[in-house]
Amino acid sequence: MSKKHPIISITGSSGAGTSTVKVAFEHIFRRSQINPAIVEGDSFHRYNRAEMRQAMIKAEAEGNRNFSHFGPEANIFEELEKQFKTYGETGTGKKRYYLHNDDEAAVHNKRLGTSLKGGEFTPWEDIPPGTDLLFYEGLHGGVVDAKAGVDVAKWVDLLVGVVPIVNLEWIQKIQRDTAERGYSAEAVVDTILRRMYDYVHYITPQFSRSHIDFQRVPVVDTSNPFIARDIPTADESLVVIRFRDPKNVDFPYFLSMINGSFMSRPNTIVVPGGKMGFAMEIILTPIIHKLLENKKKA
Numbered sequence: 001m002s003k004k005h006p007i008i009s010i011t012g013s014s015g016a017g018t019s020t021v022k023v024a025f026e027h028i029f030r031r032s033q034i035n036p037a038i039v040e041g042d043s044f045h046r047y048n049r050a051e052m053r054q055a056m057i058k059a060e061a062e063g064n065r066n067f068s069h070f071g072p073e074a075n076i077f078e079e080l081e082k083q084f085k086t087y088g089e090t091g092t093g094k095k096r097y098y099l100h101n102d103d104e105a106a107v108h109n110k111r112l113g114t115s116l117k118g119g120e121f122t123p124w125e126d127i128p129p130g131t132d133l134l135f136y137e138g139l140h141g142g143v144v145d146a147k148a149g150v151d152v153a154k155w156v157d158l159l160v161g162v163v164p165i166v167n168l169e170w171i172q173k174i175q176r177d178t179a180e181r182g183y184s185a186e187a188v189v190d191t192i193l194r195r196m197y198d199y200v201h202y203i204t205p206q207f208s209r210s211h212i213d214f215q216r217v218p219v220v221d222t223s224n225p226f227i228a229r230d231i232p233t234a235d236e237s238l239v240v241i242r243f244r245d246p247k248n249v250d251f252p253y254f255l256s257m258i259n260g261s262f263m264s265r266p267n268t269i270v271v272p273g274g275k276m277g278f279a280m281e282i283i284l285t286p287i288i289h290k291l292l293e294n295k296k297k298a
């Protein structure tokens with residue numbers, strides 16, 4: 001934790017919607033004239049796509065069917081922790097991008113004068129000096145790997161979990177990876193299965209460390225996520241928002257501001273799906289302002 005150089009982490013599984021939630025944060029940053037250093041979790045994958053395929057074949061040959069992007073073998077958790085520690089201490093650090101497809105590559109090739117392809121990383125670049133905070137979005141913003149002595153969570157000032165119920169997460173992943181990343185539905189299901197061990201051991205424990213979780217729950221039947229044709233819409237879902245420490249949370253204010261909201265537990269407010277972005281803005285804006293006030297005083 002750093003008063004001088006705060007870190008906000010949005011963490012969630014693949015398909016949970018962390019990239020989508022990033023947009024709500026970008027609104028907050030723009031309106032509040034905050035200049036963030038944005039770090040994408042996928043940039044801390046250990047391998048590019050071709051290397052990952054090779055590493056997976058090798059792991060399978062050795063009898064490991066759980067080698068996945070969710071676990072420590074395929075990510076540089078130690079570098080992620082170092083990144084958070086360095087930013088917290090100095091407000092600087094390094095960043096790069098994992099290019100999921102050629103469209104993403106084209107954007108960075110134009111900026112960098114490179115000829116990178118989908119599945120490759122951009123080179124590491126310095127985070128420019130003078131940013132107000134670090135904003136991480138990805139799989140491992142609150143990860144702990146006790147065996148390796150890695151604790152990313154302890155450097156984070158605001159840890160937000162984005163966690164749809166698992167059927168919805170899978171529907172979202174299958175739709176996105178087939179529509180935008182060129183995978184077959186079978187290949188995506190295979191990936192989901194291979195990642196299950198690491199999902200349980202490295203992804204879900206993060207949501208016991210998060211300060212706030214946003215869990216989208218559909219109110220339509222998603223009982224077979226593997227044949228679902230559409231992602232349930234905002235109107236077909238509710239969002240369950242859980243606060244780890246509800247002591248200083250102004251629930252009456254949120255209830256009066258968010259039409260259709262209600263409390264389901266003393267630390268949990270439920271809002272209509274269409275209000276998720278709005279709820280994020282009114283809940284998170286004052287917390288972010290507080291971090292920046294503390295920064296000024298530090």
Ligand SMILES: Nc1ncnc2c1ncn2[C@@H]1O[C@H](COP(=O)(O)OP(=O)(O)OP(=O)(O)O)[C@@H](O)[C@H]1O
Nearest residue numbers: 012013014015016017018019020021172173176231
């Ligand atoms: N609240 C939402 N309502 C409707 N669709 C959503 C919502 N959140 C995410 N989606 C859809 O789910 C898919 C996955 O979302 P997104 O790309 O944000 O996931 P992610 O967590 O960033 O995944 P990854 O870590 O693999 O990049 C996208 O197609 C996105 O449009």
Ligand SMILES: O=C(CO)[C@H](O)[C@H](O)COP(=O)(O)O
Nearest residue numbers: 014042049069100119139181
């Ligand atoms: O888990 C993920 C990110 O959050 C992605 O699935 C991972 O980055 C995928 O890489 P690739 O496109 O090479 O399959």
